[in-house]
Amino acid sequence: MDLTLLIIIIVLALIFDYINGFHDAANSIATIVATKVLTPFQAVLWAAMFNFAAYFISKFWIGEFKIGNTIAKSVDEHFITLEVILAGLVAAIIWNLATWKLGIPSSSSHTLLGGFMGAALAHAGALSDMVDGKEIDVINYAKVVPTFLFIFCAPLVGMIMAYFITVLILNVCRKANPNRAEKWFKKLQLVSSALFSLGHGGNDAQKVMGIIGAAVICYKLDMGDAAFVAADSSERFKLFVNDGFWWWVPLASFVVIGLGTLSGGWKIVKTMGSKITKVTPLEGVAAETAGAATLYLTEHLGIPVSTTHTITGSIIGVGITKRISAVRWGVTINLLWAWILTIPVSAVIAGIFYYILKIFI
Structure with a gap:
């Protein structure tokens, strides 16, 4: 039964990974589509390619998967069971699909x-x-509190960075020919979008990897695996990552999120690309560069942040450089409510599903 549950969890985790990809496709392509630098299909293909490329950066350059480890350690291991992980995954899938449907x-x-x-x-x-x-x-709490605080910090950091990057670019290019400058910024958007997609892949694919890792560790401990039982709790995730049998999990996590991105999430693209504020190629470069820098910083710190929150804050930052009223604050407030409600609503759904699950298992 435990092995069956583990297989179901891995399958559901990869399904969530796929949904995450098309749900978050808007994050890295919204501005590049809004400014018509690429067609929607070209944009998702571009983003998907760099989402997958992030695997090689995490594996061979950074040399570890810090965010995956944070997710796996967000709950004390004494309270992790395969049923707990399954219930959490189902809740996450339900909330992701519901918010995608609503755009x-x-x-x-x-x-x-x-x-x-x-x-x-x-x-x-x-x-x-x-x-x-x-x-x-x-x-x-040592793992969860920083993640919770970054619900507000990530968009704020993105907004401040985007504001100053936009102001800097405007001052440097104030004497440039407008038409020529726009052509250059359209080319630069390819670079900034790629950078953000790398950050998105490196950040979000690891979260699914962390959940699968927690499930495998739980299964190994239940089976009395000598290596996992003897290892310190802080070392078990590294043991999972380096286990010869499970080598494919990190790779699959990055591949599947890339495939999900390739599917696109057009309702959210519309919200991100045009409803918050109108974005020019110059502003697209500034927003994506600020968002990418924020993601790289938090990945270095091992804090799982929302790429959605980050790029939304960055888009608001470039909008403020024009005037405060350039940002549609009504849309932004609705997004903020969704951000605040996500953790508690998902927790409630997961709790209910856990109790239902225990009736049958």
């Missing part, structure tokens, strides 16, 4: 985290429990 660019990162935590809390029946005579928190 709301919510965070795949936070719905996954919320689902995972909600199911674990339902399993424990409280915020903490006694394990071997010690009271242990269900949630690993």
Whole structure:
């Protein structure tokens, strides 16, 4: 039964990865489509290619998968079961599909985290429990609190960086021929979009890898695998990544998110590319560059952030350089509510599904 559950979790995790790809395709292609630098199909093909290329950067350049490790460690291992992971995944898929249907660019990162935590809390029946005579928190707050804070910090950092990058570009290019400058910025958007897609792949594919890793670790411990039982809890994710049998999981996570991106998410592209503020090629370069820089910073710190939140903040930043009223704040406030509700709603859905699951398993 445990092996069957593990296989179901891996399949669902990769399905979530695919949904994440087309749900978040708008993040890296919205501005490049809005400015008509590429057609929608060309844009998703471009983004998908760099989403996959991020695997090689994480594997061979950075040399580790910090964000995957953070996701896997967001819940204390004493409260992780295969049923908990399954319930969290189902909740994340439901919320992602619901927000995609409504055209709301919510965070795949936070719905996954919320689902995972909600199911674990339902399993424990409280915020903490006694394990071997010690009271242990269900949630690993050292991992979760920075992620929660970056719901607000990531778009803010993206917004501030985009504002200053736009102002800098405008000052440097103030004497340039407008038509010639626009042609150059359209070419530069290819570069900035690629950079953002690399950040998106490196950030989001690892989250699914982290969930699969948590499931494999749980399965190995249940089976009494000597290597995993003997290893320190902080080292088990690295043991999973370096396990000869599971080598394909990181690669599959990056491949599937690339395929999902290739499918596109046109409702969200419309929201991101035109409803927040009208974007020019120059502003597209500034927004994507700021978003990419924010993603690289948080990936270095091992903090799973929302690429959706990051690029939305960056687009707002370039809009503010024109005037405050250039940003459609009504749309932005609706997005903010979706961001705030994602973790608690996903947690509730996961908790309910966990209780239903326990009736049948």
